[in-house]
Amino acid sequence: DTEVTQTPKHLVMGMTNKKSLKCEQHMGHRAMYWYKQKAKKPPELMFVYSYEKLSINESVPSRFSPECPNSSLLNLHLHALQPEDSALYLCASSPRTSGSTDTQYFGPGTRLTVL
Amino acid sequence: GQSLEQPSEVTAVEGAIVQINCTYQTSGFYGLSWYQQHDGGAPTFLSYNALDGLEETGRFSSFLSRSDSYGYLLLQELQMKDSASYFCAVNTGGFKTIFGAGTRLFVKA
Numbered sequence: 001d002t003e004v005t006q007t008p009k010h011l012v013m014g015m016t017n018k019k020s021l022k023c024e025q026h027m028g029h030r031a032m033y034w035y036k037q038k039a040k041k042p043p044e045l046m047f048v049y050s051y052e053k054l055s056i057n058e059s060v061p062s063r064f065s066p067e068c069p070n071s072s073l074l075n076l077h078l079h080a081l082q083p084e085d086s087a088l089y090l091c092a093s094s095p096r097t098s099g100s101t102d103t104q105y106f107g108p109g110t111r112l113t114v115l
Numbered sequence: 116g117q118s119l120e121q122p123s124e125v126t127a128v129e130g131a132i133v134q135i136n137c138t139y140q141t142s143g144f145y146g147l148s149w150y151q152q153h154d155g156g157a158p159t160f161l162s163y164n165a166l167d168g169l170e171e172t173g174r175f176s177s178f179l180s181r182s183d184s185y186g187y188l189l190l191q192e193l194q195m196k197d198s199a200s201y202f203c204a205v206n207t208g209g210f211k212t213i214f215g216a217g218t219r220l221f222v223k224a
Contacts, residue, residue: 041216103163
């Protein structure tokens, strides 16, 4: 299984809603990532988990809350988002743990619209 | 600051060869990756260079010169399905990857 899956594919939410994005991989990868991508822009790193521990938080607002319940799952909890948070949210995983090299495998993304 | 520079757009005809360049200026460097992304899709990994030289994978090749902070992706025998955005990305260490702004490749018949 060389796939990263993400649910839901699309999400529309109001600014007062609470929702969660889910990501799953069964490749035995021990590093997992959340990226945000706006249209016609590159992916921007948000969070990295290594061995289920938060390794990188790129100064992301607290309305985004990541969680890594186990080595296969990664969640992104959303609360009180703003319309400018509308974007494609990509999950990725990589097999190496040293951080020196990483081939990242991306999921299909969740397209989020905040009204 | 940290920056990766790549052309915004490249146009080529089917069957031709195209080269997409990437120059980088980063605080750390462990390797240069290339990703392809079709509209509406997710980035997919194409190649990775940690050391100077050329890496070849089928129709795609990637080159790195660490002394020049420069790399390129070479696509041969272009096909219509190669029309996509191509991102160079630098691993700066500690799991951190910085992506270039992307190059949109248009392949014409």
